[in-house]
Amino acid sequence: xxxxxxxxxxxxxxxxxxxxxxxxxxxxxxxxxxxxxxxxxxxxxxxxxxxxxxxxxxxxxxxxxxxxxxxxxxxxxxxxxxxxxxxxxxxxxxxxxxxxxxxxxxxxxxxxxxxxxxxxxxxxxxxxxxxxxxxxxxxxxxxxxxxxxxxxxxxxxxxxxxxxxxxxxxxxxxxxxxxxxxxxxxxxxxxxxxxxxxxxxxxxxxxxxxxxxxxxxxxxxxxxxxxxxxxxxxxxxxxxxxxxxxxxxxxxxxxxxxxxxxxxxxxxxxxxxxxxxxxxxxxxxxxxxxxxxxxxxxxxxxxxxxxxxxxxxxxxxxxxxxxxxxxxxxxxxxxxxxxxxxxxxxxxxxxxxxxxxxxxxxxxxxxxxxxxxxxxxxxxxxxxxxxxxxxxxxxxxxxxxxxxxxxxxxx
Amino acid sequence: xxxxxxxxxxxxxxxxxxxxxxxxxxxxxxxxxxxxxxxxxxxxxxxxxxxxxxxxxxxxxxxxxxxxxxxxxxxxxxxxxxxxxxxxxxxxxxxxxxxxxxxxxxxxxxxxxxxxxxxxxxxxxxxxxxxxxxxxxxxxxxxxxxxxxxxxxxxxxxxxxxxxxxxxxxxxxxxxxxxxxxxxxxxxxxxxxxxxxxxxxxxxxxxxxxxxxxxxxxxxxxxxxxxxxxxxxxxxxxxxxxxxxxxxxxxxxxxxxxxxxxxxxxxxxxxxxxxxxxxxxxxxxxxxxxxxxxxxxxxxxxxxxxxxxxxxxxxxxxxxxxxxxxxxxxxxxxxxxxxxxxxxxxxxxxxxxxxxxxxxxxxxxxxxxxxxxxxxxxx
Numbered sequence: 088x089x090x091x092x093x094x095x096x097x098x099x100x101x102x103x104x105x106x107x108x109x110x111x112x113x114x115x116x117x118x119x120x121x122x123x124x125x126x127x128x129x130x131x132x133x134x135x136x137x138x139x140x141x142x143x144x145x146x147x148x149x150x151x152x153x154x155x156x157x158x159x160x161x162x163x164x165x166x167x168x169x170x171x172x173x174x175x176x177x178x179x180x181x182x183x184x185x186x187x188x189x190x191x192x193x194x195x196x197x198x199x200x201x202x203x204x205x206x207x208x209x210x211x212x213x214x215x216x217x218x219x220x221x222x223x224x225x226x227x228x229x230x231x232x233x234x235x236x237x238x239x240x241x242x243x244x245x246x247x248x249x250x251x252x253x254x255x256x257x258x259x260x261x262x263x264x265x266x267x268x269x270x271x272x273x274x275x276x277x278x279x280x281x282x283x284x285x286x287x288x289x290x291x292x293x294x295x296x297x298x299x300x301x302x303x304x305x306x307x308x309x310x311x312x313x314x315x316x317x318x319x320x321x322x323x324x325x326x327x328x329x330x331x332x333x334x335x336x337x338x339x340x341x342x343x344x345x346x347x348x349x350x351x352x353x354x355x356x357x358x359x360x361x362x363x364x365x366x367x368x369x370x371x372x373x374x375x376x377x378x379x380x381x382x383x384x385x386x387x388x389x390x391x392x393x394x395x396x397x398x399x400x401x402x403x404x405x406x407x408x409x410x411x412x413x414x415x416x417x418x419x420x421x422x423x424x425x426x427x428x429x430x431x432x433x434x435x436x437x438x439x440x441x442x443x444x445x446x447x448x449x450x451x452x453x454x455x456x457x458x459x460x461x462x463x464x465x466x467x468x469x470x471x472x473x474x475x476x477x478x479x480x481x482x483x484x485x486x487x488x489x490x491x492x493x494x495x496x497x498x
Numbered sequence: 499x500x501x502x503x504x505x506x507x508x509x510x511x512x513x514x515x516x517x518x519x520x521x522x523x524x525x526x527x528x529x530x531x532x533x534x535x536x537x538x539x540x541x542x543x544x545x546x547x548x549x550x551x552x553x554x555x556x557x558x559x560x561x562x563x564x565x566x567x568x569x570x571x572x573x574x575x576x577x578x579x580x581x582x583x584x585x586x587x588x589x590x591x592x593x594x595x596x597x598x599x600x601x602x603x604x605x606x607x608x609x610x611x612x613x614x615x616x617x618x619x620x621x622x623x624x625x626x627x628x629x630x631x632x633x634x635x636x637x638x639x640x641x642x643x644x645x646x647x648x649x650x651x652x653x654x655x656x657x658x659x660x661x662x663x664x665x666x667x668x669x670x671x672x673x674x675x676x677x678x679x680x681x682x683x684x685x686x687x688x689x690x691x692x693x694x695x696x697x698x699x700x701x702x703x704x705x706x707x708x709x710x711x712x713x714x715x716x717x718x719x720x721x722x723x724x725x726x727x728x729x730x731x732x733x734x735x736x737x738x739x740x741x742x743x744x745x746x747x748x749x750x751x752x753x754x755x756x757x758x759x760x761x762x763x764x765x766x767x768x769x770x771x772x773x774x775x776x777x778x779x780x781x782x783x784x785x786x787x788x789x790x791x792x793x794x795x796x797x798x799x800x801x802x803x804x805x806x807x808x809x810x811x812x813x814x815x816x817x818x819x820x821x822x823x824x825x826x827x828x829x830x831x832x833x834x835x836x837x838x839x840x841x842x843x844x845x846x847x848x849x850x851x852x853x854x855x856x857x858x859x860x861x862x863x864x865x866x867x868x869x870x871x872x873x874x875x876x877x
Binding site: 408409448449450451452453454455456457458459 | 668670671673746748751781782783799821823847849869871872873874875876
């Protein structure tokens with residue numbers, strides 16, 4: 088995120104020609120932080136960092152006031168606090184973010200069904216079919232911005248272009264609280280001065296490799312023969328050449344259902360005690376199950392991720408007899424997988440629990456077993472969901488999690 | 499050691515004994531089949547894997563006492579392929595030579611002194627017709643669990659109370675119970691045994707073809723041969739180790755009162771379930787809606803293929819919508835052994851009971867009951 092904000096300014100604003108620019112990229116500005124500010128207006132205009140304060144947590148979001156100090160997402164919290172000691176640290180409340188995100192996505196849905204959510208805080212829209220109803224793409228972008236601001240008191244930035252990746256660059260470019268149209272004939276002029284790192288799919292490794300070849304800007308890249316790029320980067324080379332000329336064939340794929348839902352946790356200190364690890368698996372299973380229920384999914388495959396101290400990572404998964412959203416079932420499977428992983432008693436840095444093979448909970452059915460109670464764990468966990476909704480995340484939890492093994496006290 | 503025996507007799511005896519040989523023996527000698535001619539001129543063929551033993555006794559045309567151990571699987575393949583003529587087996591040093599007509603095989607022998615002694619039969623407890631026994635075991639074994647991590651659910655429970663034998667098995671989702679009469683050695687004999695389901699089903703089936711009676715050998719608590727059960731019929735005997743006797747208290751799980759009873763033609767019902775189940779994934783339900791004189795069968799879900807079929811069904815009681823795993827339903831319908839299938843319900847989330855036809859006397863529980871837990875649909 089941070090690297091990609093180093094963009095030159097001076098491109099076309101919203102009055103530019105938006106003919107043929109049917110792709111919108113909507114990106115919420117500092118989403119988690121903005122949502123927190125809804126409830127805490129007194130923090131507006133001040134540096135705020137969202138993240139777990141202790142140990143090895145990372146910054147999940149930060150207000151632009153905090154970003155001025157060099158704070159950015161995914162930065163270790165300790166570093167962020169050093170950079171900006173005056174910032175208010177707010178622990179994340181994920182349920183709230185998902186709720187607002189869902190409502191924002193619904194606003195998009197009212198404009199066009201062609202909405203492809205990328206994450207909780209960004210989405211692509213193809214508004215080609217919405218012009219008759221709502222006007223030109225730029226008008227629609229403006230409409231979205233004002234509706235989001237009015238209904239949720241948070242701001243978003245919208246990029247308008249003829250392709251997905253240029254639209255995404257445009258929204259990044261006009262952040263925060265901006266709107267940018269890149270006309271079809273202005274794509275090359277917009278792209279070429281940008282640093283190569285701005286391109287989608289160019290991470291640090293590719294960037295270094297490109298810089299070694301003397302390629303610093305997208306324009307430099309565009310002038311390198313495709314064959315050279317292919318020799319250097321294989322299949323990625325041809326893709327880079329396409330991007331450098333603004334070619335991107337990918338369509339907006341409306342609503343791809345979540346492929347998986349997972350949570351992971353990096354321990355404050357590496358842990359080899361199976362009891363502690365299983366307690367963490369329980370906590371993660373509870374969280375994953377609650378997310379499944381909130382999203383209305385059940386999953387059939389439980390997958391566990393285990394990372395050793397030396398960062399080598401293994402995943403183990405098992406497909407259940409029938410899909411579930413019950414933490415107790417997920418946890419039992421996760422423990423089996425951990426026990427069978429051969430990593431019991433090995434020092435672990437991170438554990439994760441993930442549910443894959445998701446489907447809508449409406450279609451799920453449950454094979455009853457002999458003597459099973461009609462009101463079972465699923466109902467108990469649904470009751471917990473309701474309590475949590477009313478009284479907050481800490482209202483009800485399994486007894487073994489009441490005393491958090493890694494509370495702020497330990498740090 | 500040598501013997502001569504008719505090819506068909508030998509091939510059948512070898513094939514039967516070879517069934518109990520382990521596919522991956524823990525010790526090499528367990529892959530062997532033991533052939534012995536006794537002083538009484540009897541030929542005994544036996545196999546053992548420490549869990550299950552099998553032994554056939556037959557009368558050879560000629561024989562010289564002695565014992566030899568050869569690869570069971572190889573011997574089974576050879577005898578199956580031999581022409582229909584007398585077979586001669588002669589041990590020559592470390593080799594066993596099998597001759598039949600113009601064919602001659604030389605087999606390596608295995609060290610017979612390393613072979614474990616077969617367990618002795620427990621005392622005989624009673625007798626039952628082999629065909630009755632085979633069909634009863636077949637009816638119950640369908641409900642055993644296939645998951646070896648839960649041994650309790652892979653077994654068939656046998657309860658003996660005087661002249662009544664009750665067989666029961668469950669995999670948690672269905673429960674099959676069969677009662678049958680037998681002739682106990684002692685009129686007040688009581689015993690409970692958990693028999694590995696697969697072994698019991700195999701044994702009952704293979705003894706069922708003899709047409710004779712099956713003798714069941716089982717000691718009461720504390721008797722000799724505890725932890726072991728034996729079956730013998732027409733010169734064949736099998737023993738099996740028993741499982742831990744833990745079993746759900748199933749009698750209380752069998753409902754006795756119902757809100758509705760439906761009767762259907764078994765054949766038509768099976769065909770219809772098979773058809774609609776074509777669109778149902780594994781472990782997904784077939785939905786049944788009973789009302790008036792018919793039942794509507796449905797499978798498949800909104801965004802996938804769907805199937806529906808209507809069938810005549812005589813309903814006595816409240817209308818009901820209920821869903822079952824189609825495999826469980828089909829296996830139950832296959833087990834009732836009756837042209838008329840009778841389903842009894844209470845509610846859509848309570849167990850249903852499948853039996854064959856209307857019992858002659860409604861006050862008596864039917865011999866065979868197949869309990870099936872429904873699938874609860876969401877929404």
